[in-house]
Each structure stands twice: as C-alpha cells, then as structure tokens.
Amino acid sequence: MYKLPPLVLFLILTFELFGQLTTSISVNYGFGTHFNFNTMQEYQNGITHTQYTQLNLTYKHDDGMGNPVGSNWQLTVTPVSVQINGNTGTQLNLSQIQITAETVGGATINQTLTNAPIVIAQGTQTVLEENITVNITYSCGIAGSLLGETADNYLVNLEFSLEQVP
C-alpha cells in the first residue's frame, strides 16, 4: 500500500517532463476558393483571389514546466492529388496555382504548387502559446497561361499542415 504514492508521483512526473506540443489550424473565412475563366483577358492574365482565406494558427510547445520551448514551426501546403483533375478526365498541372501566405506581422511567402509539401509560413515560438494569423492569396493562370487547355471543371484539394520544423 505504501508503494502506491511514489508510483503515481513517478508517472505524473514522467508526463510533465515530456512536455506537450499542441498545434491547431482553424479557418476564419474562405473555406477554399474557385476560379472562373470566362474571358480572353482572364485566360491571358490569370485570376488572383487576394487574401481569400484567413487561417488562425495556434502553436504551443511547453517544456513541461510551463515555459515555451522556443521551437520552430511551419505551415505547409500539400496537394492531395498529383494533378488538378477535371470532370471529364482532363488534367491541369499543379503549377497553374500559386499561393501567397502573408503572416500578420511577419513575412510574405509566395510559392507555386508542386507534388511535394511547400512551406508557406514559418516562425519561432517566443511565447508559450503562439497565435498566428495567416492570409492566403490564391492565383491561377499567372505563371503559365491556361490558353489551349480543355474547357472543364477542375478541382484539387490542398492540405494545410501546421507542425514543428523537423
């Protein structure tokens, strides 16, 4: 019976010593976007939806004693498919879409979609719980013209992921 309290204390201390990393992403507004190409001007110049999505990131890395670890975090985007798929079997290259992430009070990063995860925002934890607002701008048909592509409805799902920098 007397062996129980030390055991419990040990287990609790073990949990405390390992600390905790908490990340979460929430969408303030702009749950996805849609580009409609109707005119030659849009085909030639592309379309940009400025600050169409706003994300709220929460990053909390506790050293187990209630102090920030000071680790680095990053927000990545990964397309779920290797192409932008049309309804009729047609496809567009992922590179037709560019994403610009503006971190409020931080840097602006512009990236073109690829098959691999791309980092669109990053930073270093300075307080126990970092709350970061990121405005996302989407562009389509800017870097490469959509002229000559088959008329269709296309869709790609983008996975936004917040994590500690490996």
Add this chain to the structure above:
Amino acid sequence: MKTLTTLILATVISVGTAFSQPVKDKIILPVGITLNSVLRLDIVSGGAIEFVFNNLTDYNQGINPTGGNTLYQTQITVSSSTDWDLNLWSEGGFIGASGKTIDLDHLEYQITATGSHTDGVELTIPSSTNRIAVTNATVPVIIGNDGQSAGDDTQNAFIIDWFAGVTNTFLAKNYPADRYVANIILQLVAK
C-alpha cells in the same frame, strides 16, 4: 491490492492520454477551376466583296488583287481559349438575278496571317502561298496546330484575298451579263 494498483495505473494512463495533444494539425481546402470556352470570329472588314468586270482585260486575266487591294480583302480575327480550325465553303453556287448560274471555281482565295501567330508555327494555312478555288465542300482553310493556336485577336489575325476569274477566266464562257452572288461561309470550330 493488485486490483487497486491496476485501477490507479489505468486512471493515470487514461488521464495522460486524455491530456495528450496532436503535434500536427491539418485542414483540407478545395480549390476549383472552371474553364469556360471562349470562341469568337470577327469580320473586321470586307464582309461583302464585289467584283465588277468592265473590260476585256478583266475577262482575260480576271481581277487579281495580288499585292493587296482592300476592295477585295476580308479581314478577320479569331479569339479562342482552345485550339481551333477555320472552315470555308460556299453555301451554293453563283446565282444571277435572272436565275442563271456561273461556276463556283471562278472564285479563289488566299489567306495571310497578319497577327503574331504564323503559318508553319502556330497555324497551318494551305493557301498561304497559292490560290485555292472555293467549293461547296467544307474545307479547313486555317488549321490550328496542337497546343499552339489558342490566343486573342492580336495573335490570330488574317487577311483573305479574293480573286475572280484569274485561274478560270470568264472569257468565252458565254455567261449572260448579270450580277451573280454566292454566300461564303466561314466556320470557326474548337478542337
């Protein structure tokens, strides 16, 4: 004693699990693209061409605007979001006011690209170097090369030069003097 120990262990582990948090959070946002087809053919000038034969030279040699004569030119532009072809044919033959007809092949055309899309690169124009007679059959007169021809009216601009009685002259045809008319159809087709 063992039961109590097990119970405490299970409770502590459960509490620990309940407090544990994901170290990576994800959301998925969809991005859609709708491409609506843009396909437009504009007749800039020369929507109606009139050939008037007044002298024997015209009958002997025809009316030949080689070198460019806006009286016998049709300027067109194409705006297309996809590759395209332009077809040409005559709706019928030449019919005079009296009901008499003349052969369709008296009329010929030659097409020149004047925009930044050129013959042999973005386009194939069979009549770019020689005249071709108009027929009733649908003929592709400008062929968009794959992945090249989509573009606006500054890229896809053309002049159609019309010729009458040049290869097949009117002399000795014994056509009654009249005003003969044929409707020429231009058809823009998306590939």
